[in-house]
Amino acid sequence: MGATELYEQVDGFVSKTVFDTIQRFRGGEVLTQSEITKGLPCVDSPTPVVLGVSSYLIFVILGLTLIKTLDLKPRTKEPAVLKLFVIFHNFVCFALSLYMCVGIVIEAISHRYSFWGNAYNSKQIKMGHLLYIFYMSKYIEFMDTVIMILKRNTRQISLLHVYHHASIAIIWWIISYHAPGGEAYFSAALNSGVHVFMYLYYLLAATVGKNEKVRRKYLWWGKYLTQIQMFQFVLNMIQAYTDLKFLESWKYPRFLFKILFYYMISLLGLFGNFYVQKYVAPGPKQAGKIKSDKAE
Numbered sequence: 619m620g621a622t623e624l625y626e627q628v629d630g631f632v633s634k635t636v637f638d639t640i641q642r643f644r645g646g647e648v649l650t651q652s653e654i655t656k657g658l659p660c661v662d663s664p665t666p667v668v669l670g671v672s673s674y675l676i677f678v679i680l681g682l683t684l685i686k687t688l689d690l691k692p693r694t695k696e697p698a699v700l701k702l703f704v705i706f707h708n709f710v711c712f713a714l715s716l717y718m719c720v721g722i723v724i725e726a727i728s729h730r731y732s733f734w735g736n737a738y739n740s741k742q743i744k745m746g747h748l749l750y751i752f753y754m755s756k757y758i759e760f761m762d763t764v765i766m767i768l769k770r771n772t773r774q775i776s777l778l779h780v781y782h783h784a785s786i787a788i789i790w791w792i793i794s795y796h797a798p799g800g801e802a803y804f805s806a807a808l809n810s811g812v813h814v815f816m817y818l819y820y821l822l823a824a825t826v827g828k829n830e831k832v833r834r835k836y837l838w839w840g841k842y843l844t845q846i847q848m849f850q851f852v853l854n855m856i857q858a859y860t861d862l863k864f865l866e867s868w869k870y871p872r873f874l875f876k877i878l879f880y881y882m883i884s885l886l887g888l889f890g891n892f893y894v895q896k897y898v899a900p901g902p903k904q905a906g907k908i909k910s911d912k913a914e
C-alpha cells in the first residue's frame with residue numbers, strides 16, 4: 619500500500635470518528651463546513667490536526683523519557699544556535715500575534731461588531747481568513763514545547779502546558795471548519811493580544827540569560843502577565859455563559875459556547891495551581907523568581 623492510499627484510509631477513519639462524535643455531541647446535527655475556509659490547508663478534514671496533535675504528544679513523551687533515562691539536567695548555558703532559534707521563534711510569534719490581534723480588531727470594527735453577541739456571517743471573508751491564520755498559529759506554538767525539551771526544562775513541560783497546546787489546536791480546527799467569524803472573534807483577538815505580551819516575555823527571557831538579578835530587572839512583570847492570562851479566561855467564560863443564556867441560536871453555534879465554557883474552567887483551574895506554585899507557595903521573597911535558578 620502506497621503512502622497516499624494509507625493516508626486516505628487513515629483520513630476516512632479519523633474523519634468518520636470525529637464527525638460522528640461531534641454530531642452525537644450536537645444531538646444529531648451535522649457539522650457543516652464554512653465556505654470561507656473550504657480548500658485551505660489543514661482544515662477540510664480533521665486528520666491533519668489529529669495527526670499533528672498525536673505527533674506532538676508522541677514527541678513530548680519521547681523527549682521526557684529521553685531526558686529522564688539519560689538523567690539530563692536543565693542546561694546552564696545553551697548552544698548559541700539554540701539561543702538564536704528561541705529568539706527567532708519568539709519574535710515570529712510576537713509579530714504574528716500583533717498582526718492577528720490588530721487585524722481582527724480592525725475587521726470587527728469595520729463590520730460594526732458589538733463586544734459580544736455577534737452573528738457568524740459567511741460573507742466576512744477577511745475575518746474568516748484571520749481566524750484561520752489564528753488556527754494555523756497553534757501549530758507554530760508547538761515549537762514552544764520543542765524549545766522546552768531542547769533546553770531540558772522539564773519543570774516547564776507541565777500538564778497545563780501540554781494540555782493547553784494540544785487541545786487549543788483541536789478547538790480552533792472546529793471553529794475554522796465550521797464558523798470562523800462572529801463570536802469567535804473575541805477569543806482570537808483577546809488571546810492574540812495576550813500572546814503579544816507572552817512572547818515578548820519569552821523573548822526577553824531568552825535574551826537576558828539566566829542571571830537572577832538581570833531577570834528580576836526585566837521579567838518582574840511575569841506575575842502580572844499570568845494574572846492577565848487568567849483574567850482572559852474569566853472573560854471568555856462569562857462570554858460563553860451569557861451567549862448560552864441570551865444569544866439567539868441562529869447567530870452562533872451553541873455547542874461551541876459549551877466547549878468554551880468548560881474549557882475555560884479547566885484552564886482557570888490549571889493556571890490557578892500554576893500561579894500558587896510559582897508566585898504564592900515559594901513565599902513573598904521568592905515571588906517572581908524564576909524556578910529554573912534552582913536547577914542550576
Ligand SMILES: CC(C)(COP(=O)(O)OP(=O)(O)OC[C@H]1O[C@@H](n2cnc3c(N)ncnc32)[C@H](O)[C@@H]1OP(=O)(O)O)[C@@H](O)C(=O)NCCC(=O)NCCSC(=O)CC(=O)O
Nearest residue numbers: 762765774779782812816820823824840843844847908910
Ligand atoms: C509567565 C508565563 C507566561 C510563563 O511562565 P514560565 O514558568 O513558563 O516562565 P519562565 O519565567 O520560566 O520562562 C523563562 C524560560 O522560558 C524559556 N523560553 C523562551 N521562549 C520560550 C518559549 N517560546 N516557550 C517556552 N519556553 C521558552 C526561556 O528561555 C527561559 O528558560 P530558562 O529559564 O531555562 O532560561 C506564565 O504566565 C505562563 O503562561 N505559564 C504557564 C506555562 C505555559 O506553558 N504557558 C504558555 C502556554 S499557555 C497559554 O498560552 C495561555 C494563553 O493563551 O494565554
